[in-house]
Amino acid sequence: MNIKQALQSSTENLESHNIPSATLDAEVLLLEVLNENKLNLKNTKENDEEILSPTLQNDNKKLNRSWLYTHDYYKLSAKEKELFNNFINQRIKNKPVAYIINRKEFFGYDFFVNENVLIPRPETELIVEEVLKIINNKKDLKNKFNLIDVGTGSGCIVISILNELQKNKKRKTLNQSVAIDISSKAIEVAKINATKYNIEKNIKFINEDLKKEINQKSFLDSNNFIITANLPYISNSNYKNLSSNVKDYEPELALVSGKDGLDDIKNLLSSISNIKLKLNQKIYLLLEADPHQIIDIKKRTKEYFKDAKIKIINDFSEKERIIIVEIKQ
Ligand SMILES: C[S@@+](CC[C@H](N)C(=O)[O-])C[C@H]1O[C@@H](n2cnc3c(N)ncnc32)[C@H](O)[C@@H]1O
Incomplete structure (x- = not known):
C-alpha cells in the first residue's frame, strides 16, 4: 500500500x-x-x-x-x-488526534499531551499574547515580576510565556514562575513539557486547589504579579451536551465548573480579593471564559475590585473571550 x-x-x-x-x-x-x-x-x-x-x-x-x-x-x-x-x-x-499522537502545537511550541490534560486551544494563545504585550508596555513591569499560572494543565501558557521571554532576551524581567493545578497528573504533564524546553528549574509546580494556594503568603515577595487562568468554565448542564470527542476523552476536571460554569473563576476572584496589597503592588489578572459569561464576570470583578481597570479581548471569531483586570490597592 x-x-x-x-x-x-x-x-x-x-x-x-x-x-x-x-x-x-x-x-x-x-x-x-x-x-x-x-x-x-x-x-x-x-x-x-x-x-x-x-x-x-x-x-x-x-x-x-x-x-x-x-x-x-x-x-x-x-x-x-x-x-x-x-x-x-x-x-x-472519536479520540482526538492530539491524544492519539500525544502532541499539540500551541503558540508555535510542541506540547506533550495525554488524557490527563486539556488539549490546548488556539483562543488560549491570546492570553500568552496579552501577557507579552503587558510585559513590553508596562513601565512598572520592567522590574521583576512574578507569574502565576492557575490551572496550568499541560503548562502551555506558562511555558510559552517563558520560552518567548527567553527568545526575546527578557527573562530577567521575571522573578518567579509558579504553575498550580489541582490535578497531580496534569502537573506531571506540565513538568514533562517544562523539561522538554529545559525550563523545569524556572517554574515552581504546585499540586493544590487554587482556593488553598492563592493567599497572602504567595504575594509577599514581589511587587508585580501576572496571574493567568484558563480555568474550567462549562456548566454542569452544558457538559452533558458536549460532543463525544471532548466528553469521552478530555478530563471533566478541566472542563466543568458547577451550575453556571463559574465556580472556579469566582473562587479565584474571591481568593485574590482577600489579599492585602501593598501600596506599590499591582496584579494583572488574565482570565479566559465563555463569551456568554463575560458580562457576569465583569460585574463580579467590579464588585471585588471597584477601582480595577478591565479590558476585554475578542477571539478569532470576534467573540469576547479574555478578561484582563489591572488590580491595585
Ligand atoms: C481548562 S483546563 C486549562 C489547562 C491549560 N491552562 C490550558 O489552557 O490548556 C483547566 C485546568 O484547571 C485545573 N483545575 C480545575 N480546578 C482547579 C482548582 N480548583 N485549582 C487548581 N486547578 C484547577 C484542571 O485540572 C485543568 O488542568
Missing part, C-alpha cells in the same frame, strides 16, 4: 464514521507514523532513497503535508501500515 492508497482508504473510512476533517486527520496521522519511523525509512532498501533523501537528509526536519502528495507513490512498510491502521481505528472511536 502506498501513501496515495493509504490516504484514500483511511479518509473514506473516517468519513463513513462521520469523523469531521477526515482528510486532514488522515494526513496528520500518517505523517506522525512516517516521522516516527523516519530513520528506519531512510535505511529501508525497498524504498528508493532518491524519493526520500531530499527531506530525510536532515533528520531534524519533519515531513509535512505537501511531502505526502509529492511522494504519494512511497510504499508503507508493514510496521508503518500497522501503526497507521491503529491510529485510524482510534480516531474512528
Whole structure:
C-alpha cells in the first residue's frame, strides 16, 4: 500500500464514521507514523532513497503535508501500515488526534499531551499574547515580576510565556514562575513539557486547589504579579451536551465548573480579593471564559475590585473571550 492508497482508504473510512476533517486527520496521522519511523525509512532498501533523501537528509526536519502528495507513490512498510491502521481505528472511536499522537502545537511550541490534560486551544494563545504585550508596555513591569499560572494543565501558557521571554532576551524581567493545578497528573504533564524546553528549574509546580494556594503568603515577595487562568468554565448542564470527542476523552476536571460554569473563576476572584496589597503592588489578572459569561464576570470583578481597570479581548471569531483586570490597592 502506498501513501496515495493509504490516504484514500483511511479518509473514506473516517468519513463513513462521520469523523469531521477526515482528510486532514488522515494526513496528520500518517505523517506522525512516517516521522516516527523516519530513520528506519531512510535505511529501508525497498524504498528508493532518491524519493526520500531530499527531506530525510536532515533528520531534524519533519515531513509535512505537501511531502505526502509529492511522494504519494512511497510504499508503507508493514510496521508503518500497522501503526497507521491503529491510529485510524482510534480516531474512528472519536479520540482526538492530539491524544492519539500525544502532541499539540500551541503558540508555535510542541506540547506533550495525554488524557490527563486539556488539549490546548488556539483562543488560549491570546492570553500568552496579552501577557507579552503587558510585559513590553508596562513601565512598572520592567522590574521583576512574578507569574502565576492557575490551572496550568499541560503548562502551555506558562511555558510559552517563558520560552518567548527567553527568545526575546527578557527573562530577567521575571522573578518567579509558579504553575498550580489541582490535578497531580496534569502537573506531571506540565513538568514533562517544562523539561522538554529545559525550563523545569524556572517554574515552581504546585499540586493544590487554587482556593488553598492563592493567599497572602504567595504575594509577599514581589511587587508585580501576572496571574493567568484558563480555568474550567462549562456548566454542569452544558457538559452533558458536549460532543463525544471532548466528553469521552478530555478530563471533566478541566472542563466543568458547577451550575453556571463559574465556580472556579469566582473562587479565584474571591481568593485574590482577600489579599492585602501593598501600596506599590499591582496584579494583572488574565482570565479566559465563555463569551456568554463575560458580562457576569465583569460585574463580579467590579464588585471585588471597584477601582480595577478591565479590558476585554475578542477571539478569532470576534467573540469576547479574555478578561484582563489591572488590580491595585
Ligand atoms: C481548562 S483546563 C486549562 C489547562 C491549560 N491552562 C490550558 O489552557 O490548556 C483547566 C485546568 O484547571 C485545573 N483545575 C480545575 N480546578 C482547579 C482548582 N480548583 N485549582 C487548581 N486547578 C484547577 C484542571 O485540572 C485543568 O488542568
